[in-house]
Amino acid sequence: MYEFAYHKPASIADAAKLLAADGDAKAMAGGQTLIPTLKQRLAKPSAVVDLSGVKELGGISVGGGKVTIGAMTRHADVAASADVKKALPALAALAGGIGDPAVRNRGTIGGSIANNDPAADYPAACLGLGATIKTDKREIPADAFFKGMFETALEPGELIVAVTFPVPEKAAYMKFDQPASRYALVGVFVAKTATGARVAVTGAGSSVFRWKDAEAALSKTWSAAALDGVKASAAGLNADIHGSAEYRAHLIGVMAKRAVEKA
């Protein structure tokens, strides 16, 4: 990797100040994407602002029909949290299925959604549950947060503080692993909420997206069979050596049904 300055601020304010002062500085949460990117010399930040010393960014709170996860909470902690498991088991299960144990013990929810990898798992939960992303400046609904491949509504220097998930009636996430990387080739998060069904798809497109046809069908009847005649379109989906757009479109249907069955 190239040389860079290293900062480890203790507060959100200090972190924001460091990032504001240096447009080429990069915030680091768990570093599970940033460090490999640096090692491959694909990024050349002037400084890395390590957020692991910012206590305000940690913690899990459950209550009032909501689950709030601090941005720096590690996947392993979400997966192991008795409160999350009880209130929103689909989220705990999703966190427990990210990457491998090493990734889960370093990677964070804030880092994952700020990076918005098209094959990441957490964006599916955020969009599928209609989460609210709280930053040091504002609150952003998930529907407005994920903009495109590795693109979010975050402004330069803006830091995610926490993510709040409304607790649905039912929810589940099913992932079809890309065989080599075991990222989601296709991941589908389904939720039955008071205002209808939500279905979010990751891995298949350039960014996480909602599958509206499936939502309509499931809002009418919450059952796997309700998706029988609903086909995801292959248009615009990703294609690579592991899956054509058609295969991904097919898997969206299979994973959605399995998620409904599991929920």
Add this chain to the structure above:
Amino acid sequence: MGAEGIGAAVRRKEDFRFLTGRGNYTDDINRPGQTHAFILRSQVAHAEIAKVDTAKAAMAPGVVAIFTGTDFAADGKGGLPCGWLVKNKDGSNMQEPPHPVLAQGKVRHVGDPIAVVIAETREQAKDAAELIEVDLKELPAVATMAEAVKPGAPKIHEGGNVCYDWHLGDKDACEAAFKGAHKVAKIDLVNNRLVPNAMEPRAAIGDFDRATGEYTLYTTSQNPHVIRLLMGAFVLQIPESRLRVVAPDVGGGFGSKIYHYAEEAIVTWASAKVGRPIKWTCERSESFMSDAHGRDHVSHAEMAMDKDGRFLALRVKTDANMGAYLSTFAPAIPTYLYATLLAGVYTTPVVYAEVRALFTNTLPVDAYRGAGRPEATFLLERLVDVCAAEMGMDRLEIRKRNFIPANAFPYQTPVALQYDSGDYQATLATALKNSDWAGFEARRAAAKKRGKLRGIGISTYIEACGIAPSAVVGSLGARAGLYECANIRVHPTGSVTVFTGCHSHGQGHETTYAQLVADRLGIPLEQIEVSHGDTNKIPFGMGTYGSRSLAVGGTAIVKALDKIVDKAKKIAAHLLEAAPADIELKDGKFVVAGTDKAKAFGEISLAAYVPHNYPIDTVEPGLEETAFYDPKNFTFPGGCHICEVEIDPDTGVTKVVKFTAVDDVGRVINPMIVEGQVHGGLAQGIGQALLETCVYDDKGQLRSGSYMDYTMPRADDLPSFDVATQITLCTHNPLGVKGVGEVGAIGSPPAVINAVVDALKEWGVRHIDMPATPQKIWGIINSGRQAAAE
């Protein structure tokens, strides 16, 4: 000493250091004043080098020196040699283009080394490499073998893209047999290209001693003496006496660490230029574009059968990818280690094989665990299933009907090899029993109820290892002998060091070889050390590959032990005042036959080094012997692998739910090590069948260039294996051993694919190429469903 000798499942002596992180790998070694090398590699597959300007880079912080191909050539140094000459059908020599250590004039694959930067730190070397200005005039790339032979294809080398066009067998007899055939079964198949991926990436340290003029190369090699010979004699012109090659602990090779690589020559040569040691350690993504790859065949095969399903003749046409340059043993793999195995375990009287080796703008391809035999086995065992389908016969019956009978050995095949022993009916019977083949249809029905497609597949394979009789391979084009050397040093107090020319990089030699000595001399295992991997310690050696370490290296040890025992008996006879002929070695004691007069082994060794009371007129002091052993024949492990899979028709995912292996590896020295070797081989075989594949795009860019896209098998991809041995002894080596390192990777791929094809039989599938990925299988099921709906 039965508890530690031949046949005992003793724990591996070497595991303590490996499991506690105390191994000593090349990258663990640091020499005083050491510098670090980074190799600047081509990012394009085919280009002319217009300019390489290192001026700016040379000024970068920490840079010690930068060298290009021009510097290397200007110093009068050679290219990387090829160790095997294959002849064309017309008797002419294969095309053997130069293989520069650092690119000269052209780059021919992604990863081709252009320059080496030597700096105080690795990071500084990398920083400086970015400042090298490389002007490449990109040429159209030949990414596939199909492209390589198209009229007007870009020429990778001056002589074109064909390395050789070779054949083996009786063409006329083959054609005559096909004319009389009742039926002919045909198959087109691909043997997918693999990236070896040893756990330890390659590394090399060159260390030139200005005081003595001696060079030392520390390297991740399976055969340090071979590297010394190739690099010293052909590349750098350094006499063996001034070149020491050390291969310390090596973390896996699978063939990829046999070859003499450019980086070894670069660090050795450059260390003398800069007067300091130089370390190069490969990064994982770099290894994808700098380690020789494996397999990569495209074949068409046909089997002629009579009305009873007996095989009359086999004809095979194969194109084999050599990559951009000839790696050390590349030409031999698709010829003498492939076509010679095409008779398999069957009595097919006529076999005719044609093999074209082609150059492409890809990494060189060479031996990878199995090396030619997995390709032959996959082709044959897939074809035999197609034969059964063509005849409407049972897959087992057609195999049994064509097996070489157990009483037919030695058996001369029509493709040069003479099998010494085997019992294919027996290994098949045991595998059928162990796998509960008879109960399969019930399991298939149960799976169907769960919505899964279950299939079962079988492979009855043979391979040739224990390479090899030197005169035979010499007549076939090998530029080396393939004997092995052992030196046994009995120390004064009776402990023993075995110096072997083989090299252990996962095989457990330190244990298995020690067991041979413990068994013979009757001394405890803890008094026996095995030393390998250093040309200054070991008299000579050809190294470890082709499952040869026990059959050839072990036999050399036995021969040296014969000499030790012979001499020790003379010493004992003197001390016991008896005739040497009357001395017996029993349980670690030299006994006068029929008496209770005895001397312990340690008393003899002490006498040899403190020869006060000693037959000094007829016997030299000391107790150390060396033996070289040249094998009389190849050895022929074989057996039966049975695989059961379940396919999820909605996703196309295949799960191996049961795997049964019954292997005839000859006499087993350590059953635990044998089982471990089979497990590892099966993981690689199943990996090839279902997961692994190396993909280039049409510009010759590596699309599966990291673990993000290259699917290595993981523990949860594999079932708990049911592994057994059922042996016949090798008849031409004293231990009766055959070899076990590669059987798992050779026997398993067709068993897996035969199972997948069986599971998909309702869709009319006759063949599916490896890897049988979910996407591929879903495609078959989906088109089948669509066709059914229409």
